[in-house]
Amino acid sequence: MRLRSPQLLAAAAISALLLAGCSAGPDSSETAEPSADTYSVTHEAGTTENVPVNPGKIVVLDEYAALNMMEIGVVPDVVFGGLSSEVGAVILEEEGVELIAAPTMILEPDFEAIAAEEPDLIVLTTPGATIEETYPSFSEIAPTIVLPYEKPWQEMLELTGQAFQREEQADAVATALQKKLDAVTAEAGSDIGSISVLGSFQDIYYSPAMINPMSLTLEAVGFTRPQVEVDGVPSGASTTAVMFSAEELPEHDADTVVLMDGSIYNAAAVQALPTFSTLSAAQNDRVFLANGELWSANFALGTWWVLDDIETILTSGVSAPLGTIDDAIERWDALQAAIGS
Secondary structure (H helix, E strand, O other), X not given: OEXXXXXXXXXXXXXXXXXXXXXXXXXXXXXXXXXXXXXXXXXXXXXXXXXXXXXXXXXXXXXXXXXXXXXXXXXXXXXXXXXXXXXXXXXXXXXXXXXXXXXXXXXXXXXXHHHHOOOOEEEEEOOOOOHHHHHHHHHHHOOEEEEOOOOOHHHHHXXXXXXXXXXXXXXXXXXXXXXXXXXXXXXXXXXOXXXXXXXXXXXXXXXXXXXXXXXXXXXXXXXXXXXXXXXXXXXXXXXXXXXXXXXXXXXXXXXXXXXXXXXOEOXXXXXXXXXXXXXXXXXXXXXXXXXXXXXXXXXHHHHHHHHHHHHHHHHOOOOOOOOOHHHHHHHHHHHHHHHHO
16 A cells, blocks of 8 residues: 555446445455454445555555545556546556556456455455345455545545555545535526436437536536436336336426536437437537536546536636546546645
């Protein structure tokens, strides 16, 4: 482990996180008692009693967990690319962290490959219900911490800080994000109008639920949402997204429409719907294409990214480019600078 100062099965895995929600993990725990060199962590899959205070080697099974750790100054030694995250790959390379391509690692873990890394600590983002089956096998290899997927950014930082005994660093990140949010909200002023956020993949159309972390950020800035999105109930096990049919698209009209794009997100599919051109946002050139991965992210950079994009939306009279993968390093560096200020 390195500490820093506080400064398509892969598509199926992301889809599982996005649409299936994240059920609570098993009520299980490691049996070893904590010592002076270990501590206890309660997480998404139960309680681990023997987390090493200074693990020699941290192996992380997905890029989202790695970014959550790195934002509070804990840099993993090896990361398996369990989510095939584009932004994760860019930032991990920039930070010199070894990334091993492993698009099946979340839904179909390769326990032999994990064990071969001889980890002292395993960390991953919960894949949902399947963690009940896989967590015991992870724990046989090394103490394991399972981070949540869908939490408000304040809670996500608090939980991650507690998991790694880096509460002060997590507080610094939270302060940086709150300052950014306050600045964007002040810039927005009052009555900034309505916004609709729409996505599509695998012939499914959806809008992020109001309890989605990104939705909470939009609400905090002062945007309203179409009533159908406010009233929408996540489908089935999903706690993240509300599905809608092509015929229901006009109900999602708003002053501004954001379409999630890139990676597994297909903005063109929404734009191709026959009624899309009838939306007032389309007619008034107020449709913005956003990086779907970052607008759906569960790490602090995602919140920072959304706030950066909101600034562009607020200052643009018509559609304008939002952040793309080419902006990842610049925005990562800006977040790190804000944390250290």
